[in-house]
Amino acid sequence: MTANSWENWSGSVQAQPAQIASPRSEAELAQLVTQHDKVRVTGAGHSFMPLCETDGLLLRLDNLEGEPTIAEDGKSAWAPAGWSLAKLTQWLWDRGYSLPNQGDVNPQSLAGAISTGTHGTGADLGSLATIASGFRLMLADGSVVECSPTGNESLFQAQRLSLGLLGIAITIKIDILPAYHLEEHLEAIPMDALEERWDELAGEYRHVEFWAFPYADTAILKTLQPCDECPSPTKTTDMDEKAFALYCKTVARMPKLTASLQRQIMKQMKSSERRGPAYVIFPSDRNTRFEEMEHQLPRANGFAALRTVIDWIRREKLPVSFPFEYRLVAGDDIWMSPFNNGPCASISMHQYAKMAWRDIFAEAEAIFRDHGGRPHWAKRHTLAFDDVQRLYPKADAFRSACLAADPDGKFANPALAELFQLGDRSS
Template sequence: MAAWSNWSGSVVAEPRAFARPKTEAELAALVSRADKVRVVGAGHSFMPLCETDGTLLSLCDLEGAVGLSADKSRAWCPAGWSLATLTAALWEQGLSLINQGDVNPQALAGAIATGTHGTGAKLGSLSTAARAFRVMLADGSVVTCSADERPDLFEAQRLSLGLLGVATRIEVDVLPAYHLEEKVESHAFAEVSGRWDDLVAANRHVEFFVFPYGERVALKMLNPAPAEGPLQQLSDFDDRAFRVICDLCAAAPWLTRTLQPLIVGRGVRQRRVGPAYQIFPSDRTVKFEEMEYELPAEAGWSALREAIAWIRKRNLPVTFPFEFRTVAADDIWISPMNGRPTVSISVHQYAKMPWRAFFDGVEPIFRAHGGRPHWAKRHTLTARDVDALYPKAADFKRVRAAHDPGAKFANAHLAALFEAA
């Protein structure tokens, strides 16, 4: 079949077969007879998580609908639905997810399997909202797992990287539907640094974007608010002007240092109110490559300053901003947030510009500050690093081996990380 590539175009695979099963029986037949299986959602991973020379599956067409618990505090959801599809369906039922990230094309299963998160010091990743899974194992059989039923499988499946089986349905915690007020403001970097603890305490969600050659940040705050009618402004940022700057810097990298301070100017004040599922995500049409590290909360600012200084000293043409967020601690076995309140720092580079040397330079800075990478973003971990960074890695590998001894669901990248033959 034709080659498959991820969203940014940096990961390319040539699977032997690609299928979009419509029924669970069709899925079981595909899984049981395949030598190797990986499942793809939106292809928004920058690591080769979906790469395979075996069978590549998409669950976007798999039959299913949202099913609610009696008290409407939980919802069984089709795992292959995109977050965009799922959150719109939940809204029609009067419900919202507890939190989301800033894009919504990802499949629910992929977002949970990689620990995707938004921002909020008291809010965990999407994985922390999962309460049960319906999982197809390597032989095509289907099991359900939760804290009470097959608890070991459940603990590993909460953030699994797709190594245990194919999740077909996931039960997640939900909230009554709510609206959010979004404020985007420009402030001096030094001012936000000095007020950060107060900003975190005062807002349900707070984050900022800072360009490595800029002195001002775009501060974004989200809080529940009463509805104010139809949402007029559909995204937080207009990508059109930014795309022009990125293309100029790609053609003339020396312009980067001059143009960047113009992107976030003084006096920016934007406000909008809308349904949570429409406010959380933004249109990100300018393609990029990304690395993200999750650091102990107390180390976030020093790591950010050191990374910016490293870029400035070398005058690197880095066109995209750093993104700085907070995430609550969790107890998930191979979660980057395991056991500690977290600051998340994302670094990006325009897809048309070189990124490897930049990432190779800032990754040791994040590692030196105790960072663990987002599994779907660029990193260079080895199996030894996994064992050192994740105290429960041995438990995860034990459960993985018990449920998929033939490593059907492991590709070369994941087999090397988790010693899956």
């Protein structure tokens, strides 16, 4: 075997796997899995935590044979777990279907998005993990099992948000909807007015979110609403990516300009609209590299947490380059989901990848935790085993399911083995 280099999308997580492989068949996948003591799977590398890090076998499943199969009633489909959301949503659209919801980027694999609780926005819409109702998994011995609410139930419940710790998802049964179109609208709005109108907006629109620069008093409100059938727009993003990249490079060189440039950006903000197929409108271009931390808070605590962290940034004059992203997500009953306490406000904090972020994120994380926040598993956090036990009532059940499915910890890398106290945590 020869060493291979791998890094995540932002470049902050690197690994030297013994082998990187892209199997084309289940037989080839089983052979690879049984030949290695340590195995992880990677998709687009959009995790900011070391979820894919391994010195063993690193698998890519985007070339695995097979296509989705749609149920006769048109309400669900078995989809290849390694397909990107971009590929899957295009395939579904061509056959008259859409996903119930999406986030604002689409290169992630279906399995990666589901197994980390990735989400979009919508007060009545859960994370992508909530649309999964069945899994075909390859276990550590190369065998394949199926799990659902009515078969291998404990395995299914753990697998719904699994971080890849139980096995390798080959296909996933997901909910789908008849294809629909969306109208996107962006506008600048004072933060005070936005907070006052927030519940009204959340009830009026299927999707509502906003971005708030820490040094500006206005925010960018974004709404998405189903609309009549229309062609795809010529514009593929909700923002001027080139202008934002230039701004980031400027504040990286001259951090003292951060506050004034953010206020200037918001003064120049103009309203805009796009209309088109849902799978085209949901994602936008996000090419400026960043680090990200995200917390899910009880919905009632969202604005207080955001105000507190912004006040702290202003008081300390910290050069936080990106705006905060504020979304709504419905509650769920998934064991390891940060949304299983009920409806949540989701607050994402970003920093340009070429600027310092570790100390800033650590301080902000404490603020979010004080407001009842639980972190997104794939984004920067400092949770330890005791934190997981305290925050997740079903943590012991999840750990037991992991040990039952993979007693030797083949699918647990050192970071995850330590976090959940699984297998050998030394390699």
